[in-house]
Amino acid sequence: MEFEALNSAELTAYLRGVPAVRELLGDTSELDVVEVGDGNLNFVYFVSNSQSPEKSVVVKQAPPFLRLVGTSWPLTRQRMEHEVAALRRFGALCPQHVPQVYHADSKLFLMVMQHLSSHKILRQGLMEGIVYPKLGDHLSTYLAHTLFFCSDLFLAPHVKKEAVSAAVNSELCKITEDLVFTYPFEDHPSNSYSPALPQSAIDRLRTSEALRIAVAEMKWAFMNHAESLLHGDLHTGSIMINQDETFVIDPEFAFYGPMGFDAGAILANLWLAYFSRDWHGRVGGEDPERYQQWLLEQAAQIWNGFSDKFLNLWRDQESRSKRHFIGDDPDEKCSEAFRTHFMRRLFADTLGFAGCKMIRRIVGMAKVAEITSIPDEAARATIEVRCLKFAEALLVQRQQFDSIDEVLAQARTIRAQRED
Known part of the structure; x- marks a missing residue:
């Protein structure tokens, strides 16, 4: 049967038959009903009580195709089942x-x-130059708890292996394998280049041996290192935020993969915001450096x-269990x-x-x-070239950086460079 998204009347009738929703919305x-999807993957609706708008829910429906492209x-x-489980x-x-689901x-x-x-999409807030004082603390907590407690460092081996099997998400992983690790580095019809982006920058993505090897290593890790349950698409459009709260949404790409993928994804998006602030800050009549400094502090x-x-x-886990991951280690030096x-x-x-994520964007x-x-093609290209240079450094030099401060210093250096 051909897929049709529920219209307002159909969705209203459906929700009236769901006891949990009736309890939340009151008189149904x-x-x-307002459709608010961004057009990439799913149909998304805000549904509220007409008489009491504060009583509201979000409804997501997954079509059997990539909405950004079409049928x-x-x-x-079934990807919706992965998202619900995650x-x-x-x-x-x-x-x-x-x-809550x-x-x-x-x-x-x-x-x-x-x-x-009462929350805003983080990407929108960053473009508006809003400072969120709890952002770094909240996201570091989210990453630490989700990545640790879904890993072999906490789970019993058989439980972890069963969880890996249950979370296999082949189709959406294939999207990442193609769109993040493969297509951007070849002459693929899905790629899209801004008009003023130098051909030399595009050619470098395809011909630099050091870069291509580094990307291939990250692709291999993504495909083979089932370390923990990942969100799988943790960008600033997947985070809702206000001055007091931060929520991570849309984990339909969730699967067991390398821990660094989630951490790298959010850092990549902060660095894209950092480089692009040179335009958005000045257009807003402000010195961009103050907000750029805040962005780097969040990273x-x-x-x-x-x-x-x-x-x-x-x-704490090893202390409670009285067992080290590496085995017996009385003085804990080896641990x-x-x-x-x-x-x-x-x-x-x-x-x-993070480098791979920046390049694909x-x-x-x-x-x-x-x-x-x-809108300024030359200004956009300048920012894009800086992003690509920084991304290449992240990939090729990733094992040489000793601290996040060294990485941020590299970002500042590249931002300060004049383009030829």
Whole structure:
């Protein structure tokens, strides 16, 4: 049967038959339904009580195709089941940063969830230059809790292996494998280049051996290192925020993969915001450097906070269980040495994945508004070239960076360079 998204009347009638939704919305005789999807993957609706608008929910329905492209790119609607399962798992681990799921329907591939009506999409807030004082702390907490408690450092081996099997998400992983790690580095019809982007910058993505090897290594890690349950698409459009709260949404790409992929994704988006602020800040009549400094501080706080919290969870778990991951270690020197080695490798992975994410947003199919909203073609190209240079450094030099401060210094250096 051909897919048709529910219209307002059909959705209203459906929700009236769901007890949990009736309890949330109260009188369901009059509901306001507004379609608000961004057009990439799903149909998304805000539904509220006409008489009491504060009583509201979000409804998502998954079509059997990539909405950004259309029916020529088919997808299984079972991806909604992955998203529901991930939201419930992450919600159990970090409820203060994950919205509630009220209802899920596997036949209609639909779910009803908490409406974060007092929150804004983080990407939009960053473009407007809003300072969120709790951003770094909240995201580092989310990363530490979701990545640690879904890993072999916490789970029993058989439980982890069963979880890996249950979370296989082949179709959406294939999208990432293609759009993040493959197509941007070849002459592929899905790529999209801004008019003034130098051909030399495009050619470098395809011909630099060091870069191509680094990207291939990250692709291999993505496809083979099932370290923890990932969100899988943790960009600033997947975060809802206000001055007091931060929620991570839309984990339909969730699967078991390398921990650095989630951490790298959010850092990549902050760095895209950093470089593009040169345009958005000046257009807004302000010196961009103050907000750029805040963005870099958030990147540092996210990584350093995540590292500290993750290690604390790890040490606490081994103390409680009276068992080290590496085995018997009475004075804990070897365990601590392994933790240091583990986090250094994770840091390098994070930087490499961040580099891949930045590149795909510049030359790939799905871009970011911070870049595409720049109307001055020359100014946009200048920012894009800086993003590509920084991304290449993250990939090729990822094992040489000793700290996040060194990475941020590199970002400042590249931003200050004059383009030929």
